[in-house]
Amino acid sequence: MMSSPSILKPAWTYRPGPDIAFDAPAGLRAAQRMAKQAALTGVAAARAGIREIDVEQVVHTSLYEQGVQGIWTITNVGLGENTRVCFPTQGPGERAAAEQDVLMVDVHPITAEGFWGDCTRCAIVGDYPEATQALRDLERLHYETLALCRPGMPANELFGLSHQRLTQEGFILLDLLGNIGHSLTAGAAYTHGFIDAGNATPMWGAWAIEPFAQRGEVAVKVEDLVWFGREKCEIL
Numbered sequence: 001m002m003s004s005p006s007i008l009k010p011a012w013t014y015r016p017g018p019d020i021a022f023d024a025p026a027g028l029r030a031a032q033r034m035a036k037q038a039a040l041t042g043v044a045a046a047r048a049g050i051r052e053i054d055v056e057q058v059v060h061t062s063l064y065e066q067g068v069q070g071i072w073t074i075t076n077v078g079l080g081e082n083t084r085v086c087f088p089t090q091g092p093g094e095r096a097a098a099e100q101d102v103l104m105v106d107v108h109p110i111t112a113e114g115f116w117g118d119c120t121r122c123a124i125v126g127d128y129p130e131a132t133q134a135l136r137d138l139e140r141l142h143y144e145t146l147a148l149c150r151p152g153m154p155a156n157e158l159f160g161l162s163h164q165r166l167t168q169e170g171f172i173l174l175d176l177l178g179n180i181g182h183s184l185t186a187g188a189a190y191t192h193g194f195i196d197a198g199n200a201t202p203m204w205g206a207w208a209i210e211p212f213a214q215r216g217e218v219a220v221k222v223e224d225l226v227w228f229g230r231e232k233c234e235i236l
Helices: 026-044 052-065 081-082 129-147 155-168
Strands: 077-078 101-107 119-125 181-183 190-192 206-211 212-215 220-222 224-228 233-235
Touching: 026 101, 026 119, 026 224, 052 077, 052 101, 052 233, 077 081, 077 119, 077 155, 081 101, 081 220, 101 129, 101 220, 119 181, 119 190, 129 155, 129 206, 129 212, 155 206, 155 220
Parallel strands: none
Antiparallel strands: 077 101, 101 119, 181 190, 181 206, 206 224, 212 220, 224 233
């Protein structure tokens, strides 16, 4: 099992505020490319009978092949009812995919330079129209939310816009802390809080946006990093 190294100081002097860098640090981009590749590799393994721990191994193999240094929190892998909880206390287990199922993979790599990535992807196992439509709709709402991002906007404003759309389309937010994401600074997460109803912190720098919701019996999640730069926002 990979673990977080004790001391890594990335070459990113984080300065939240309107004087933030115009563009994301190259190391952060590399970390997110690594996270995306590993998450996509994990969901590509989706098939009836595969276990959560098997998917975790696929993800970690992808990370090792990309030169990962460690992970800053566990790799979340969920199947079936385990897709309804995505939290550091619930690691992958022996649960196997059913003929109709949802696979969720949430990846958190640390690069050799000390940058952190964060990406979640889902895949549908078998012929499961309800889940396929739920995932398509959540992904659409997710990218609608990303398009609304603007430098320095309050976190609770983005939450309100996203939550309103989720509710309109029949989704119930599942996040145990009631948010759709969090800040991601140099070698740390959550420093500037969560994207929730009570956090008016201006959003500058990197934020992970990750709506996690259920409609009917289907739970799905998708996550990307956004750089809130001095003049524009960019999906990493």
